[in-house]
């Protein structure tokens with residue numbers, strides 16, 4: 001850390017986007033306070049939280065006077081503050097950016113939507129099918145890449161891996177069998193072995209989450 005200002009993370013363990021920030025804090029050894037925003041009861045849409053993030057989404061990260069409301073900004077900011085997991089120069093920045101864009105385009109609008117629909121929606125229908133096509137395209141991109149690359153970018157663990165890991169950690173919730181993606185499965189194990197790795201429930205503990213299986 002470059003100063004003594006404390007970090008406050010607003011999030012919820014259901015959120016893959018908040019998990020990115022929580023992982024980055026943990027894996028860089030950055031202490032933080034956690035403020036739970038209860039996505040399950042609409043806490044993200046309550047007036048008190050909307051003052052922090054008018055978009056009504058998590059994560060939000062406060063560091064002194066700075067307020068970050070986008071998960072990928074939190075990764076880039078923490079990389080700069082800690083000197084860890086970030087790019088060295090624009091050639092690396094661009095390759096990391098490819099995977100951050102991939103996360104939004106194929107995981108955020110694909111795999112993560114499938115998971116949400118299966119857990120909380122109908123899990124079928126034309127909208128679901130659309131997410132399936134996007135998610136399948138995304139899995140078809142990452143599997144061959146990781147078959148020939150140990151990490152997503154730059155030949156070392158970077159914020160690209162931290163951005164992509166949370167959604168990959170719940171592939172089965174999205175209806176995939178991780179065994180069908182052996183290179184992704186091996187990368188998941190490499191990622192989990194990195195110092196500071198922890199589960200979202202340990203980094204953002206919220207009573208009652210995950211819900212007991214019925």
Ligand SMILES: N[C@@H](CCC(=O)N[C@@H](CS)C(=O)NCC(=O)O)C(=O)O
Pocket residue numbers: 014015016017018039044056057058059069070071072
């Ligand atoms: N672009 C935002 C997306 C954040 C986001 O979608 N958060 C979800 C949880 S993963 C959320 O708060 N959803 C609540 C809602 O939209 O009502 C980021 O990358 O941080």
